[in-house]
Amino acid sequence: MNKPATIKDIARILKISTSTVSRAMRNATDVSIETKNAVVALSEELNYLPNKFALSLQQKQTHTIGVIVPNLDYIMATMLKGIDEVALEAGYTVMVCQSNESFGREIVNTKRLSNSIVDGFIVSVSSETKVFDHFKKIQAQNVPIVTFDRVIPELTVPSVYLDNKDGGSQATAHLIEQGYKRIAILAGPKNMEISNHRLNGYLAALKKYKIKVDLDLIINCDFNQDYAFIATQELLAMKKRPDAIFTISDRMAIGAMLAIKDKGLTMPSDIGLVGFNNEPLLSLLEPAISSVDQPAFEMGKAAAKLFIQMMHNTEDMSNVKEVLKPKLIVRESSQKNQKIKRIK
Amino acid sequence: MNKPATIKDIARILKISTSTVSRAMRNATDVSIETKNAVVALSEELNYLPNKFALSLQQKQTHTIGVIVPNLDYIMATMLKGIDEVALEAGYTVMVCQSNESFGREIVNTKRLSNSIVDGFIVSVSSETKVFDHFKKIQAQNVPIVTFDRVIPELTVPSVYLDNKDGGSQATAHLIEQGYKRIAILAGPKNMEISNHRLNGYLAALKKYKIKVDLDLIINCDFNQDYAFIATQELLAMKKRPDAIFTISDRMAIGAMLAIKDKGLTMPSDIGLVGFNNEPLLSLLEPAISSVDQPAFEMGKAAAKLFIQMMHNTEDMSNVKEVLKPKLIVRESSQKNQKIKRIK
DNA sequence: ATTTTAACCGGGAACGATGCCGGTAACGAT
């Protein structure tokens, strides 16, 4: 019906020029107090809001951050909250696109958001993505990118991530200390950085405790519950089956748990289990599942802070890396030795 | 470094006018095939992408939908996936803002997105929101709004929602049929529409089975796990305590479950329990919790479809309401009568 | 040979805002 009022409408009605209106609207210099009052009064009456596109067209800034995430599970949602909080504080609006773990969707999303619709990107890559040309292209146009959680090593951009190796190491060492002997790992796809680092942590822990690596106990499977279920079934069907499993995600831990129960085995006595992410639901399961906690909210905040710093600073920040520390949360599923009270 | 190429750059290099470039770029009419090829070739070489702001400034369309949601839990994330799918298909980009169940944040979000940054809104309101002026203001500017899940009755806009009364009724009737006599309900805040409708369903089922309503068994508490825990503790401390609880969300069901276990009672024999939303984790709990399933993905899709219809159609759609049907999923927590196989 | 028609292209305004630059009026100082 009534289209939004523009600066011209105000100028026309007050019989002054658009420049004057523009000035009156933001700084008080070079405008008489009466004009200013008149403009402000009328603008409120007309419900005037400056057109963002006209502004962006001129100033080449949108104050919008494009955030591309692989999914919206608990951990991501928590990270997003962190991003949101910092971004909002700094006057930025956040545009979230989920790639659904799909390479194609990721490309579509970057295309849509790039070319001036957003000032830059905060990205966690899809598990499918093996080629990073779409991000390189963006970077070549000098559009700021910050990666978080799932970073892109071949892209020299500031990034925030977990010390995944440490996490894998903590989990594995814990299982060893609990007396488990044959510890399997359900790792993710081979192209996933975080998976490989967690695997490296696993290997490091074995080495530290002088346990020989058994390649049959290292499974690369897809990053979800169903595949983990199948992979665990196969593990449990082995002649010399493992007596503990470390999965690099909680979703996979749940798949493993179901397979273990399905087979009639019990945790932690027959099989020990440790997951990764520490989703809250783990404490509700029986047995409650141990998991490596990551400070997701903090990670989101750190990523957004890095981004905003990059927008303000002129100096090169591409080598800034922020590494957060994981923390193993021990619950029943891996407590072979001592019985403890259930953690709520 | 190299700022993005514009239509002017192409025109200058090829020594033709910007109009011709513009035409060559989208429709083939009025452009010779050679010119068109040359333009396309060069535009690819220069990595040309049309500036969205210039376009939006002209055409008053952004092809962006602002989606405002109260949180990013499982059910919302699923709805968002539905919205995303339809929107992407139709050439729209989705901008997600979470209000964090906060009235203030919701207002900030609408302010930021409105005034031409988005073509319209798809909204599910915060549980805190009792006043809807910020949405009315948007509507007054003729910006399209679609509400979903948590709708706003006093706003005449197209909307998609669940038959919440039916859901509440199904859950309650099921508990009655299982032989539970004193059925309590944990409802949400009194200003929440969905809560009241589920409560109405509860009342309707009681009436149908001629069970007298006991007001002490109707608890309005906040929409989360911790409050539900406390509320359940109070329920269980009653002289004539209830023998079944229906909670209007799964989060609340979990809170109730914890309180029940804490007290040393068992489900379904001592207490029956039914939740709402059917989050996947419910099937993993012991006992697995019954819940009312809602077609979240479908709801998201329906909302986006409605929105896009509204953008295309000129006719008034403000009275279009789409009501989806819930479906009770029975699991162990409410199976007092017959023992059944565990549903995975 | 002249007119019609089609094919192709360029010029300029417009979208809404900002910012530079220049102009005018009033006033005080010399």
Place this chain on the structure above:
DNA sequence: ATCGTTACCGGCATCGTTCCCGGTTAAAAT
């Protein structure tokens, strides 16, 4: 009386794109 200063305001270009309108050329029709 003239100049300089201050306070205030308007004109115009600009951002990148599209659209309307008009113009030129060459081929086709008369």
